[in-house]
Amino acid sequence: MSRPAFVLVRPQMGENIGAAARAMLNFGLDRMRVVGPRDGWPNERAVALASGAGRVLDAAMVTETTAEAVADAQWVLATTARDRDLTKPIYTPEAAMTEARDRIAAGQRVAVLFGPERAGLENDDIATANAIVSVPTNPDFASLNLAQCVLLTGYEWRRVTTGAAGAETRMAGTDWANAAEIAALGDHFEERLGQAGFFFPEAKAPAMKRHLRNLWSRMPLTRADVQTFHGMMRQMVRWKERG
Amino acid sequence: MSRPAFVLVRPQMGENIGAAARAMLNFGLDRMRVVGPRDGWPNERAVALASGAGRVLDAAMVTETTAEAVADAQWVLATTARDRDLTKPIYTPEAAMTEARDRIAAGQRVAVLFGPERAGLENDDIATANAIVSVPTNPDFASLNLAQCVLLTGYEWRRVTTGAAGAETRMAGTDWANAAEIAALGDHFEERLGQAGFFFPEAKAPAMKRHLRNLWSRMPLTRADVQTFHGMMRQMVRWKERG
Numbered sequence: 001m002s003r004p005a006f007v008l009v010r011p012q013m014g015e016n017i018g019a020a021a022r023a024m025l026n027f028g029l030d031r032m033r034v035v036g037p038r039d040g041w042p043n044e045r046a047v048a049l050a051s052g053a054g055r056v057l058d059a060a061m062v063t064e065t066t067a068e069a070v071a072d073a074q075w076v077l078a079t080t081a082r083d084r085d086l087t088k089p090i091y092t093p094e095a096a097m098t099e100a101r102d103r104i105a106a107g108q109r110v111a112v113l114f115g116p117e118r119a120g121l122e123n124d125d126i127a128t129a130n131a132i133v134s135v136p137t138n139p140d141f142a143s144l145n146l147a148q149c150v151l152l153t154g155y156e157w158r159r160v161t162t163g164a165a166g167a168e169t170r171m172a173g174t175d176w177a178n179a180a181e182i183a184a185l186g187d188h189f190e191e192r193l194g195q196a197g198f199f200f201p202e203a204k205a206p207a208m209k210r211h212l213r214n215l216w217s218r219m220p221l222t223r224a225d226v227q228t229f230h231g232m233m234r235q236m237v238r239w240k241e242r243g
Numbered sequence: 244m245s246r247p248a249f250v251l252v253r254p255q256m257g258e259n260i261g262a263a264a265r266a267m268l269n270f271g272l273d274r275m276r277v278v279g280p281r282d283g284w285p286n287e288r289a290v291a292l293a294s295g296a297g298r299v300l301d302a303a304m305v306t307e308t309t310a311e312a313v314a315d316a317q318w319v320l321a322t323t324a325r326d327r328d329l330t331k332p333i334y335t336p337e338a339a340m341t342e343a344r345d346r347i348a349a350g351q352r353v354a355v356l357f358g359p360e361r362a363g364l365e366n367d368d369i370a371t372a373n374a375i376v377s378v379p380t381n382p383d384f385a386s387l388n389l390a391q392c393v394l395l396t397g398y399e400w401r402r403v404t405t406g407a408a409g410a411e412t413r414m415a416g417t418d419w420a421n422a423a424e425i426a427a428l429g430d431h432f433e434e435r436l437g438q439a440g441f442f443f444p445e446a447k448a449p450a451m452k453r454h455l456r457n458l459w460s461r462m463p464l465t466r467a468d469v470q471t472f473h474g475m476m477r478q479m480v481r482w483k484e485r486g
Binding site for chain 2: 022023025026027028051052053092094135136137138141142143144148151152155158159162189192193195196197198211212215218219220225228231232233235236238239240243
């Protein structure tokens with residue numbers, strides 16, 4: 001069975017990258033991606049701390065942006081500690097890894113984003129995700145670090161994939177849009193709506209754009225759906241240009 | 244509801260004791276017991292690393308022997324990394340915390356033993372236990388440390404005691420669009436796209452319209468999403484009308 005990719009977004013301490021690699025391999029996960037590591041790549045501290053899980057680091061894909069790191073994925077999860085005011089489904093690790101298992105069994109690719117140690121994921125990272133994963137911690141004391149978050153998510157992956165319950169396949173044969181296609185759709189609409197004066201007033205434009213990105217990424221869009229939306233927008237532009 | 248006691252047996256590094264306290268409190272557990280800590284008690288490094296979970300250390304019971312630490316418990320679990328050749332039931336963390344929950348609900352006291360960092364529990368410690376807990380790690384790479392083992396066990400405690408709600412997908416404060424709103428959105432787009440010449444050729448128009456209606460109704464749209472789509476379309480029309 002294929003496995004989800006774990007994406008470390010702008011990790012800071014090499015120690016934590018190494019610990020995350022170990023935590024992944026503990027549960028049989030080896031597809032790490034790293035976005036903009038603060039101290040460059042390869043990272044000596046990460047290698048030292050990964051002891052035995054160095055091959056996870058060796059095989060890691062390193063990218064500059066979160067969008068590149070998840071471009072091939074049809075389902076992208078963002079792990080966050082606190083609830084954010086986003087209209088996106090929030091999953092427990094259990095529910096998230098259960099759905100990840102089912103989607104992977106149906107041929108999809110899944111990526112899970114983990115934020116930097118101190119600050120967590122930024123809103124723009126979260127905008128690339130289809131859903132949120134939040135570990136149900138004690139509301140009065142929630143201090144999970146990066147490697148712990150990776151550990152618990154990896155644990156749930158292994159638990160739900162080795163469990164007795166078989167993987168169901170839902171909507172088999174559906175060709176889901178991947179993150180790159182969703183991003184391109186977002187680009188297209190953002191550009192044309194921008195020309196049309198949609199993002200007004202100026203001061204609100206960034207929030208409006210993020211809202212739209214979140215909207216697209218939250219929709220369960222097939223490739224055909226994406227083409228339909230492109231087609232609608234192209235036609236509106238043609239109509240305008242006919243005057 | 245009462246909670247299990249987590250018993251650290253002969254812990255070595257203060258750092259790990261502090262990290263274990265944090266991991267416990269993350270999942271609402273605060274009954275720590277410490278057997279024969281190598282560096283005495285209280286432990287400064289433990290306090291420093293517990294940041295915020297210091298009260299777990301303050302309240303910890305410290306004993307010389309494992310037997311004393313579990314004397315009041317009716318059900319004692321021993322966590323071990325590797326399978327031992329013991330005629331004792333072996334539980335996953337999930338099964339162990341499920342049974343712990345049920346026993347505690349029935350008025351019993353439960354204790355979970357965690358071994359020292361390097362060597363793990365000795366056979367004499369395990370002899371005091373009624374059952375074994377073993378985290379199902381990758382057989383080719385199992386490197387869980389003390390705090391990680393505490394973290395995963397605590398996570399399972401909270402998961403099985405907070406119940407089925409954990410498996411649900413929740414969307415905070417979401418106001419889902421109703422069918423009439425979806426239909427009105429479909430009408431709006433159909434009318435404007437029709438004016439724009441989207442439904443071409445004529446013979447294909449009915450199927451294209453049906454496809455669009457299906458697309459809208461399949462999306463999990465909130466009321467705000469519906470307004471966003473209305474707004475996009477209105478703006479495209481304004482743009483066109485400005486010429």
